[in-house]
Amino acid sequence: MKFSENWLRQHVPTTASREQLVATLTAIGLEVEEVTDLGGTLDGVVVAEIVSAEKHPEADRLQVCTVDAGGGETVQIVCGAPNARAGLKAPLAKVGAVLPGGMAITPAKLRGVESFGMLCSAKELGTDVDASGLLELPADAVVGQPMATLLGLPDASIEIKLTPNRADCFGVRGTAYDVAAASGSEVASFEVEPVPAVSQASLPIELQAGADAPRYCGRVIEGVDASAPTPWRIAERLRRSGVRPVSLLVDVTQYVMLELGQPMHAFDRDTLTGPVGVRRARAGESLKLLDGRDAPLDGDFLLVTDADRPVALAGVMGGFDTRVTEASRNVFLESAHFAPEAIIGRSRKLGLHTDAAHRFERGVDPELPRIALEYATRLILDAAGGVPGPVVEAALEAHLAPPRPILLRRDRLARVLGLAVADSEVARILGALGLAVESDPLGWRVTPPSRRFDLAIEEDLIEEVARIHGYDAIPTTLPSGAARLVAPSETRVDGGVVRRQLAARDFLEAINYAFVDASLLQAWGATGQSVALANPLSAELGVMRTSLLPGLVSALGRNTARQQSRVRMFEIGNVFTAQAGAAPLHTLRVAAVACGNAGAEQWGAPSRPVGFHDLKGDLESLAALSGARLEFRPSTPDWAHPGRSADVFRHDSNGESTRLGWVGQVHPRLARALEIDVDVVGFELDLEPLVTRPLPKSGARSRFPSVRRDLAFVVPQDVTWQALSASVREAAGRVLRDLVLFDVYQGKGVESGCKSLAMGLILQEESRTLTDQDVDAAVAAVTTRLQQAHAATIRG
Incomplete structure (x- = not known):
């Protein structure tokens, strides 16, 4: 999750320095991966307007511009940007300014023409990587105004690494609650006033996916100027969040998602007939997505449909045929809640990764769709005009259970953390996080907001108190009690x-x-x-x-x-x-x-x-x-x-x-x-x-001598030593102490297709000395068995 530092500070006013803010985010579990300084203070860089632009007499790619720097000051600038033209407002670095990259601006002479300053691109100001031309400023920008004021600088782009359970922090607003709790401040008020309907234009909504899509909100806005430029404030915040502005309607949905955490989508109303529905895909269906690819679908995918025709891959990406363009005049805005189980893995199955899927897979506040829709409506009307219709909402309340209260016991909190946190501090932390807190004889009865569906049991609340109070405030205490040592089992090799x-x-x-x-x-x-x-x-x-x-x-x-x-x-x-x-x-x-x-x-x-x-x-x-x-x-x-x-x-x-x-x-x-x-x-x-091994058993070694008899047998080539040895052991019985193969021979003296195996039989009894009759009987038994079982003959 990447966002602008100033954007976060708008939601949570704090006097903490940037370094303190970054350290706080990491300390409370929102690990900061990267901080990118944006623009610095830009001293000496102002808003300027190009009054005239004439071709350089000695260079085809250069223009000699007369630039109004404000306050009645006019300067001559030699500029090579392809978009330099009369009437354009762009940043001007005056002589003596030092740009973020370290470039000092001095008077210069380019191909014989003097230049007193430099017109700048976004890259030269350190606010973006775009160096294709001058940074075009809005027409209402005040000439002579410091660029730092216009751009809201100094600022920084902060990127945090979120664990899967903190889906609520995929919006700047959600992150602000954690910062407020950790810094002792309060989250700024954010009231979204409902936009009253002016027309009756609407589309009916049908939900056919049960718990997979329990809420869907939509609104028609007619007469929108989709070609209107994206407001400067929105475009800059998108850039500082790592999102390239595309067009007004797309940018607004992206902006609302980054600020509130609710993914949205805009359809061209004129491509829809209604009703709009949500259902599971059917085997064999396909959908052409916004990126132009055809996605093959099956029953695992969730679809947004128009008159049962697939028009969007729910929670992942919109369809190509119903997309908004700059020619769109009537828009249908969508804001819905999709269950994580219905979205997780679907984008990867198609080789996609979208911001919407990334959020829906981890969970989005089920109460947010209507708020986000009203907010987006207001932003669009302010920038592009239009006539809004009523908000149409379909909800399956049985699948939208409200959060349940959780009892946090005072004694349990102290026992788990190893320290006693003051009751007032516990109440402050939980309240600052946006949780509803009521006193209880045992501690507190806490009801989490709908956006904090990761809070379900008492231990979750203890974790919240621990990370906001500070892990470094928890004493290091060695565990008491004796550890039970378990001897390794003798029946198994480790x-x-x-x-x-x-x-x-x-x-x-x-x-x-x-x-x-x-x-x-x-x-x-x-x-x-x-x-x-x-x-x-x-x-x-x-x-x-x-x-x-x-x-x-x-x-x-x-x-x-x-x-x-x-x-x-x-x-x-x-x-x-x-x-x-x-x-x-x-x-x-x-x-x-x-x-x-x-x-x-x-x-x-x-x-x-x-x-x-x-x-x-x-x-x-x-x-x-x-x-x-x-x-x-x-x-x-x-x-x-x-x-x-x-x-x-x-x-x-x-x-x-x-x-x-x-x-x-x-x-x-x-x-x-x-x-x-x-x-x-x-x-x-x-x-x-x-x-696995048997338990070892001790036993006395025999006091009586062993006897060895060496035998050589000729056997067919395909007879294995494994089979022969098994037969020898079975025939000799318990007097056989060991069996050794000491020679294998093929060649002269052994008929073709056969081989000679020479083995040593070591015989021994535990209670007496073996007699010649005992040994001969064992050898005879072995010989007979090998002859019968393997067609073996004694080698002459």
């Missing part, structure tokens, strides 16, 4: 331990947005059960992520595109899946990706590219934290490299397996689609089942 383990494995942690582009998920084939956002920050962040890998791999791609050849990153975060009739399911996962060399570049070992088994080893190091025993089964999702990916399972103590996730290489086709020209490997697993 997330910090997981992070440190991955960091120790040479991974860097990444943090990606939980929102992603729907096209990215589509490229991964991961759009199933995705959750679309109703109000996304942008089109590129339109859905919640269903996997961590798309974001991580995209981040890896951005790094490789910037000459980072070896990238290793991990992320721990939630993914989201839609559930029918319920809130989205949040699942905490851990994922990692890598590309480039397996190890950092060094002279002592040859480099090799990172591969599947490197990431598998990193993953098994995580599983070791919780003592999990993992199983890897081949898998072929569409986005994974065939033969180089696996699903990851964890074996539970009861013998069941739980799928944790995936490990492997990203398919080269997908990598190319993502513009990544290196091999990418990674994994993604559900974190909770990975880090």
